[in-house]
Every structure is written in structure tokens, then in C-alpha cells.
Amino acid sequence: MKGPxxxxxxxxxxxxxxxxxxxxxxxxxxxxxxxxxxxWGGFSTKWYAALLRDDQLLDALGVTLxxxxxxxxxxxxxxxxxxxxxxxxxxxxxxxxxxxYAPLVMPEVILGLSLLLLFVAFGLPRGFWTVTVSxxxxxxxxxxxxxxxxxxxxxxxxxxxARDLGCTPVQAFFAVTLPNIAPAVAAAWMLAFTLSLDDLVxxxxxxxxxxxxxxxxxxSAVRLGVSPEINAxxxxxxxxxxxGVIAVYLLNMRRRTAAP
Amino acid sequence: MxxxxxxxxxxxxxxxxxAPWTDPTLQPLVRFEGVTKRFGTEIAVNDVSxxxxxxxxxxxxxxxxxxxxxxxRLLAGFETPDAGRITLADQDLxxxxxxxxxxxxxFQSYALFPHLSVEQNIxxxxxxxxxxxxxxxxxxVEMLELVRLNGLAGRKPHQLSGGQRQRVALARAIAPNPxxxxxxxxxxxxxxxxxxxxxxxxxxxxxxxxxxxxIVTHDQEExxxxxxxxxxxxxxxxxxxxxxxxxxETPNSRYVADFIGDVNLFEGSVTAADxxxxxxxxxxxxxxxxxxxxxxxxxxxxxxLGVRPEKIQLHLDPPRDGPNRMAGKVADYGYLGDWTTYVVxxxxxxxxxxxxxxxxxxxxxPIACxxxxxxxxxxxxxxVLTR
Numbered sequence: 001m002k003g004p005x006x007x008x009x010x011x012x013x014x015x016x017x018x019x020x021x022x023x024x025x026x027x028x029x030x031x032x033x034x035x036x037x038x039x040w041g042g043f044s045t046k047w048y049a050a051l052l053r054d055d056q057l058l059d060a061l062g063v064t065l066x067x068x069x070x071x072x073x074x075x076x077x078x079x080x081x082x083x084x085x086x087x088x089x090x091x092x093x094x095x096x097x098x099x100x101y102a103p104l105v106m107p108e109v110i111l112g113l114s115l116l117l118l119f120v121a122f123g124l125p126r127g128f129w130t131v132t133v134s135x136x137x138x139x140x141x142x143x144x145x146x147x148x149x150x151x152x153x154x155x156x157x158x159x160x161x162a163r164d165l166g167c168t169p170v171q172a173f174f175a176v177t178l179p180n181i182a183p184a185v186a187a188a189w190m191l192a193f194t195l196s197l198d199d200l201v202x203x204x205x206x207x208x209x210x211x212x213x214x215x216x217x218x219x220s221a222v223r224l225g226v227s228p229e230i231n232a233x234x235x236x237x238x239x240x241x242x243x244g245v246i247a248v249y250l251l252n253m254r255r256r257t258a259a260p
Numbered sequence: 261m262x263x264x265x266x267x268x269x270x271x272x273x274x275x276x277x278x279a280p281w282t283d284p285t286l287q288p289l290v291r292f293e294g295v296t297k298r299f300g301t302e303i304a305v306n307d308v309s310x311x312x313x314x315x316x317x318x319x320x321x322x323x324x325x326x327x328x329x330x331x332x333r334l335l336a337g338f339e340t341p342d343a344g345r346i347t348l349a350d351q352d353l354x355x356x357x358x359x360x361x362x363x364x365x366x367f368q369s370y371a372l373f374p375h376l377s378v379e380q381n382i383x384x385x386x387x388x389x390x391x392x393x394x395x396x397x398x399x400x401v402e403m404l405e406l407v408r409l410n411g412l413a414g415r416k417p418h419q420l421s422g423g424q425r426q427r428v429a430l431a432r433a434i435a436p437n438p439x440x441x442x443x444x445x446x447x448x449x450x451x452x453x454x455x456x457x458x459x460x461x462x463x464x465x466x467x468x469x470x471x472x473x474x475i476v477t478h479d480q481e482e483x484x485x486x487x488x489x490x491x492x493x494x495x496x497x498x499x500x501x502x503x504x505x506x507x508x509e510t511p512n513s514r515y516v517a518d519f520i521g522d523v524n525l526f527e528g529s530v531t532a533a534d535x536x537x538x539x540x541x542x543x544x545x546x547x548x549x550x551x552x553x554x555x556x557x558x559x560x561x562x563x564x565l566g567v568r569p570e571k572i573q574l575h576l577d578p579p580r581d582g583p584n585r586m587a588g589k590v591a592d593y594g595y596l597g598d599w600t601t602y603v604v605x606x607x608x609x610x611x612x613x614x615x616x617x618x619x620x621x622x623x624x625x626p627i628a629c630x631x632x633x634x635x636x637x638x639x640x641x642x643x644v645l646t647r
Contacts, residue, residue: 160338161371163358165436166388175384179375 023238030231037226047232057233060217063128064197067213071135072193078136079143079192080185084173086144087151097148103141111138112205119206126208134206135199139192146191150184187248194241278488280313287350289314289472290335290440295344297330304330306496307344312440317466317473319483322493323519328476331493332442335474336365348439359388364438368445370429372417378404378428379413385436403431406465423454430465440472447482459485480520484508492516513647517566522601524572524612525645526565533557538644539583540565544608550583551642564645569615571641574602575634576625584642586612586635590627604633 004012030048034041051057086097103111115134119126154177162172178185200215207213214237218230280286288311297305305327312318320328333339335346337358346353353361364385373381382403386396404410407427417425426446433441446462447455463486466473477483483490484504491501492515500507500516511517514525528542528549538557540549542565549565557563579585588606602614614635627633 155369155371157367157369157371158373160358161365161367161373161432162384163338164336164363164365165385165432166359168357168359171388176373176375180373 026231027235030228030235032228035228047228050229051232054229057217060212060214061233063211064214067132067135068193068196071132071139071196072189074136075139075143075192076185076189079140079188080147082144083147083151086148100141100144103138108201112202116205126206128211131203131207131211131213134202135196138202139195142195143188143192146188147181147184150181154180183251186251190244190248194244197237197241280316281489286313288312289349291347293345295334295341295346297334297339298342303496305334308498310491310498312472312474314472315470317486317488319487319490320476320493321480321483321490322478324478326493327496328493329444332444332474332476336363336442337361362439363442364433364436365442365444366429366433366446368448370425372425372428374417377413378409378415381428382432382435384432389436399435403435407431422449426450440474443473443475445477446475462486492519510643511566514564514645517645522569522613523566524569528563528565530557530559530561530563533559537639544606544610545586547581547583547585549642550639551644552640553644557644557646561646566643566645567637567641569601569613572614572635572637574614574616575636578634579636584637588633588635590629590631590633592629604635
């Protein structure tokens, strides 16, 4: 077997560098002893320690995690239900799936604006719950797509067999369908959580005082200059997301090797 | 109607007396009354009436798309009839969802739950019935023994062979002890050898349990071997119901004759019918045809004579003149090992298939293509078909 050509090697290296160099730089500078971003002043974890004393940043992290957990859960539950309905329905599937997928291609700014207008129209004070609901709305589409992809290859006879053996449709769903699509549901949740975690646009439209999410906090901090502290928290976020993605991948791998 | 005396392969005399459908005092277990099911504009099941009796092994046979699976799914409760009603043990099943019907189904894909072990699969229906745990364990062991899967209780479905999966599916459907077992193409996924063995296992199982089995299949051999009675379906309707031998030997239409097994159909017109012997003239045989037929046939009407290939004798020397005698030459042949099928081209231009058992390893006079041959059959070998 011949290995990949020089051209292929170079293009892969260039592509990876393009993707990961900025992130690697960010991670490296989070361990920079110097306050100056462009000057390496030796290895230090002091910015991580400083992070622990920065209440504003920690608050923002707490808000983001809570928004992420709740909105991802909400989006996954609704998205799974939507996916089931889409896969099962005989009529109107095209229309409904179009309606579910449309927000995927809608500019985020417009989504954020329309959500803002909705909350204003209903006179809802913007805060934690408006961000959460907005995130659930936006990530719902992604969750649906992920779960639907798995459901399409799911043998509907399994659920019928469960009903034949004495399950109500709801029991059959929980006893047979859900355990079999669980990896996809977990992946959908992770995706929704990640999307919520790094969203700036929607959050900036729909959050209010007391519900500043981490991306908003970082963004406003960066406007005053990049601080190594921001690098540190970003590194932590990257670690969190990477762990999640790898976990989902492993979960799916195990599932695949177990399945015929 | 002529009743067949052909015994079933491994069942013999015991089962041949089993004919509850001939007893007017018996109530059928399942009754379809004028059942119709449409999907959009397409009629899947068209005004079907059918009775199935307790302990019967009943087969729905037909080509794909004939509505046989829909009929079964109507009984299982996965489809709702547009018209007519279905009763089980004299209870109307209308409005009863699948989980409240005392029938279990074995799916064509087996539909084993991939996340559960063999044991858990079999126990699934029992748990739903609310059976106590110890009883479930006993019943699962009993089922595993029944389908000879002892020792595989802990395996997951993907760790089993096709034949083993089929048996798990069977055990799972039987475990809750349904009034009736529905089998949707149960052997379609198995290879030929295993399929033949499994057919006999199914019969033995059904006999042992005394359970009513309804099998849906497109494989006529499967239906013939396993079933007490066969309903042949076509385009949503039942065209004939009878014992396997009845359906094979006395088909009521060209469709049934052609669908079940091979048949040569000769078109002709009836010249005489005395309630016993029917005489026909035809372009294919100068001396005409004679066939035993006790059903009334109108003189002058167009009719078809159906003769199975194995009921046609092939002669290398001209037999004496008379009816049911045709001359031709061998156009082609197919050697099947146990049988050889000869395709004979008649002087009229049409081809006839004649089968010969290869009773001996050697042949005295080999038959080659283009050899002149003569075909004859006896009057009791042919069946007169009017539609």
C-alpha cells in the first residue's frame, strides 16, 4: 500500500492548522504568566486561580450551564417527539419537516430579533427563562435532525411487536423505541447543549439583567482587551465541549459494535 | 367437492380426520365478515369473509400485494377495517387495540428487541401480562426448551444465527399463550434446507400446543406442507379455500391452478358433459380431450383443461390413437435431479411441460432436443376450468 501523497499530507496539515491553530494558541496563552497577550512570560496557572475569584465570570458560567442544561433537555424531549411524529406520519411530512428545518438556515440575528419581539409583545421581562426558552427553540431543530436520522433506520415492527405483546403505544415507546434510539437522543442533547453554550447572538437579544451568559460576558470583556483570564475560561469550555463530543462518539461506537 | 385422501407428510391418519370446518355445529374461533380495507384509493382487502377454527393451521397464500398481510394485520389490530367486522371467540374486535387482543404475531423481520437478551425478549409479553416473576422464569425456561434454545438465554439477538432468531421470535410470540398465533412469512428469511426442516418443526409445535396458527406466505410449498387449509388470495379477495391437496388437485380457476404449482392450460370448447365425463375439442389435440368432471359444465362453452406436468406421460414411441394424445418434439428440458421437466413443442405451436421422475440413475434411451415425442394423460389427471 502506498501512503498518501505529499499533496494530500500538506492539505490535511494545512486544513487542521487552519481549524486548530487559533484554539491551540488560546489554550497556550491561558497558561501565560504575562498579562500581555502577545508576549510569552513563562508557564503559569495563575489565571485559572484568578478565575475562581472573578464572581462575575463565575456567575456567567453558572447561568450558561443552567441555560444549557435546561434548554438542551427541553429541546431534546421536544425534538425527539417531533422526530417520532415526522417519521411516523403518513401525511404532511414534507410540510412539517420543512417547518422544523427552516430555522436551521434562518440567520440567527433574525431569529434573535423575532424572539425579542415576541417577548416584548407578550410583555415578558427578559431574563434567565427567556434565554432558556429561546435556546430550546433554536436547538430543537438540530435535536430533531439528529434523532430523526436514527429513527429512519429503526424497524417500526419492533414497536408493533411490543404493542402486540401487551404494551400501549406509550409503553412501547419507552420500553423499546427509546432504548434503541438512546445514543441518538444523547447525541442530540449534547449538540443542543453545545450550541446553547456558545451562543452569543440569540442570547444577546433575549437575555436581560441578571442573566448574562458566558459568551456575552466574554464578548463584553474582550471589547476592553483580551485578558488571559478569558483565555482560561475559554480553555475550560473547550475542554468541557470536547469531553462531551468524545463521550457521545464513544457511546455511538459502543452501540455500533454491539449492533449487528 | 372432492375431498383429498392425500395424507400429510408426517401427520398421517391422525390429522386427516381433523376437519372442523365440515362440522356445522362447531363455532369458528375467528370470523371475518365482509371485511374491506382501503389504503387511499387502493383496496387492499376486498369484502373478505373467512372462518378459522380452533387448533387449525390456516394459511393465507398469495403473491405480494394480494392483501394477505393486511388481512393478518387487521386481525392483530394494526389496521382498522373500513367495512365489515372481525370476531374472535364470538367477541367483536372492533376498537380493541393490539395490546388488548389475545393474539400474538411473529413478524417477518422477527422484530426481536435488540437491546434485550433472548430471555428478556421471551419474557417481554409475560411481564406485560403482569405474571409473577418466578412464573415468568419458569415459562421462559419452558419456551426455551420448546424451541431448543437452552443455553442461549443470555445472548443478545445479534449474537444468534438466522434460524435461532426465528426460534426466539416464535418463542416470544407463543410465551403469552395467545388464543391464536399469527405468523407473517415466518420462514422467508431462512435458506432452503433450514426452511424445509423448520416447516416440520412448526407443524410439530402446533400439534403439541394445540394452538391455532395463521400463517401468511407467498411460498406455496410452505403453505402446502404446513397448513390444514389454505386460502388463496388475489387482489384483496379470497379465490379458493381448501385443504392443500384440494387446492392443488381441484383448483377452481386458472389463477389458482397456475399460482399453485405448474400447470399446462389448454383452451377448448365443451362438446359433451354428462356429469361425469367432459369432452372438449381443441386446437392442441386432434382427437379432443376427455376429463373426469362431476361439476356441471355447459356444452358449447369455452373451457380450459388444466394438466399438471407430473401427470403427463412422455412417450418415445407413438401410443395408440385416442383422446388426450398429443404429438410434438422436445424443445428444451430442465434437469432438476429428482425430476426432469421437458418442454415439448406441439404441432399446433404451443409448448407443454411434462415432468418425469428420474426413477433410475441410468436411462435406456436418452431424450435429446428435437426428438419426436408423444404426450398422453388420463382423464382423471385433468381438471376442467371454466374461469
